[in-house]
Amino acid sequence: MALDKSVDQSRASKRPLAQAGLQSERLLWPAKKGVFEEEVEQMEDALGLTTLEKAVAWAQTKSMWPATFGLACCAIEMMSIVSSRYDIARFGMEKFSSSPRQADLMIVSGRVAHKMAAPLRQVYDQMLEPKWVIAMGACASSGGMFNNYTILQGVDKIVPVDIHVPGCPPRPEALMEGIVRLHEKIMAGVPPAYQIRGAAS
Ligand code: SF4
Secondary structure, three states: OOOOOOOOHOOOOOOOOHHOOOOOOHHHOOOOOOOOOOOOHHHHOOOOOOOOHHHHHHHHHHOOOEEEEOOOOOHHHHHHHHHHOOOOOHHHHHHOOOOOOOOOOEEEEEOOOOOOOHHHHHHHHOOOOOOOEEEHHHHHHHHOOOOOOOOOOOOHOOOOOOOOEEOOOHHHHHHHHHHHHHHHHOOOOOEEEEHHHHHOO
């Protein structure tokens, strides 16, 4: 039954089921709790309420597999995040996939020489969607100190980047921070960078 128009909406229940859109007058009416209302409250405490989108985003962030792909000194810092000291397995990410078809995160760790641009793009293209890219370090983000004709001045010229991690090299903690920020973007419903870039073009 829909809530009567005369009911003061500000006094309506703030219980999760009411906020989730259950439009029962007995649930929304705050005064004089009956047995039914108490049982509903117990049920709310025992259940977890979510949406399909949030559940999918949660699964994506908790099973994100990076591609095994290292380019220069930053890669040494990247490798250490699987060690017991940093333990990326806490995020369900202990598996660095050797096959791009089983990876959904590319961590570009190091400077990208022009001759590596095509193989890097090929690995990215072979990854299945949805997929994300982290540019790790000054070189991957902007060419860093290598302002010359051999080095790509930013990997975002050839792949859409979701997160830039600053530093030369960024410590493993900084990379972990970038990964956590990426997870937060996904949980907030921000689409991958290739979708944003595609919509803008
Ligand atoms: S950012 Fe620094 S540590 Fe990383 S690849 Fe460039 S020079 Fe090496």
